[in-house]
Amino acid sequence: MLPFSFEWAWDAGHLLFFGGMWYTIAILGAGLTYCVGKTILDTMAGKGPHH
Amino acid sequence: MDSALIPKGAKRCPFPVFALGIAVVGVVLLWGVYAMGLCWFKGLNQTNMDDYYGFALWIWADLAVIAIGGGAFFTGLLRYVFGIDELKNIINLAVVIGFICYSSALLILAIDVGQPLRSWFIFWHANVHSMLTEVAFCLSLYFSVLTIEFVPLILENRKLDKVPFFHNLGHNMHGVMAVFAATGAFLSCFHQGSLGGVAGVMYGRPFAFREGLLVWPWTFFLFTWSAAAYGPCFTLCVLKMFEKITKKKLVKDNVVHLLAKISGWMITTYIIAKIIDTVYWATVTAPSQGQTFMDFYSNNPFYGVWILVLEIVVCGIVPAVILTTQKFRENRKLLLVAIILGTFGVCLNRWVMVLQVMAAPVMTFDTWAMYIPSWQEVATTILPVAYGVILIALAYRYLPVFPQELELNADQQD
Numbered sequence: 212m213l214p215f216s217f218e219w220a221w222d223a224g225h226l227l228f229f230g231g232m233w234y235t236i237a238i239l240g241a242g243l244t245y246c247v248g249k250t251i252l253d254t255m256a257g258k259g260p261h262h
Numbered sequence: 263m264d265s266a267l268i269p270k271g272a273k274r275c276p277f278p279v280f281a282l283g284i285a286v287v288g289v290v291l292l293w294g295v296y297a298m299g300l301c302w303f304k305g306l307n308q309t310n311m312d313d314y315y316g317f318a319l320w321i322w323a324d325l326a327v328i329a330i331g332g333g334a335f336f337t338g339l340l341r342y343v344f345g346i347d348e349l350k351n352i353i354n355l356a357v358v359i360g361f362i363c364y365s366s367a368l369l370i371l372a373i374d375v376g377q378p379l380r381s382w383f384i385f386w387h388a389n390v391h392s393m394l395t396e397v398a399f400c401l402s403l404y405f406s407v408l409t410i411e412f413v414p415l416i417l418e419n420r421k422l423d424k425v426p427f428f429h430n431l432g433h434n435m436h437g438v439m440a441v442f443a444a445t446g447a448f449l450s451c452f453h454q455g456s457l458g459g460v461a462g463v464m465y466g467r468p469f470a471f472r473e474g475l476l477v478w479p480w481t482f483f484l485f486t487w488s489a490a491a492y493g494p495c496f497t498l499c500v501l502k503m504f505e506k507i508t509k510k511k512l513v514k515d516n517v518v519h520l521l522a523k524i525s526g527w528m529i530t531t532y533i534i535a536k537i538i539d540t541v542y543w544a545t546v547t548a549p550s551q552g553q554t555f556m557d558f559y560s561n562n563p564f565y566g567v568w569i570l571v572l573e574i575v576v577c578g579i580v581p582a583v584i585l586t587t588q589k590f591r592e593n594r595k596l597l598l599v600a601i602i603l604g605t606f607g608v609c610l611n612r613w614v615m616v617l618q619v620m621a622a623p624v625m626t627f628d629t630w631a632m633y634i635p636s637w638q639e640v641a642t643t644i645l646p647v648a649y650g651v652i653l654i655a656l657a658y659r660y661l662p663v664f665p666q667e668l669e670l671n672a673d674q675q676d
Contacts, residue, residue, distance in 0.1 A: 224390030
């Protein structure tokens, strides 16, 4: 799963599988971080249900 | 009692009636949980799986719920990526169904793996030559996507929406939903396909084996296509069930007809590809492996040519014709027939690709191996259905699942 686990190999299989997996996790993580960050800023700016 | 949580203006049944309904389904759920406990504590000897059936009822259920849950990724793709705006009125339902289907699939897998405490091994000690590893990766990640898509709907609950942070979070998540939906569609294409690929690469099983493109057998593409084609049929089936139970119209006809039409054309193209695949397999692939077409449909008590006719003609061509013809599609009864046949058809396809594959003899000294699931397998397969009924009932009661409900039922509002 990670390059420092003992069965890791720098081959096409590992790069494709785990490259795809980490790429997807990165997109989801970045998307959620953006949402939560913007929400904190919006809430601090006083935005809410009545805006 | 719980009126403060019910969407503003919406009419729901009294709480005691709702609680009674949940309790009845809860008994079925507990029966499944008991069987699940038996499988976990006593082991897979509680099942009727054997050396012939390493894949059995659970894997069929898994593949079937993933296929019918395909309505979520395909409707999400159409709504958020292709920008078909009318579908915003049914996307919430598709997401809830998808969430239920994928969480059910993961639950079934947790029972099937025998030692769920080691299920993380598939990530940490991944076999990067296995299509099932790809399925595990994509399934888990897509379930995360569905959770992300479900959260804004939960945050729209009347009480939660009053909290500024939750209100803003739901709003901001809606804003970037296209990114999540596109990621979900990418993941779905691969795991739906790989589930088909698992069957297609088994050259020791001539009933399933197919040629293909690079490392992907044709079943890879057929599984993805069929999930996108038939998934919306199940979404529409659930909608019709809701409308029947609540005696309300919940989504406008133009939305239903649009989704039905798209599903119809998808089924049409899929079924053409499926027929070509079947003919090529029967005349070229299977004979090249020393088998004839009738070897797979004779000398056994259950599997005959009828099952192929049922899958391709009755549950494929018939719904395709109904859903692509405007006059038929707009007839309520015919629409209902088509979406039920479509849902049944994709489940039947998965049955054939899991169970019939296992049953057909592959050695000259072999005979057909038939299989009847144990009650524990049946109970644990019904368990996700009960769970799904409870979750979707809760969602309908407390969340604005159908944006057009108030407009369509103005005379019934509280």
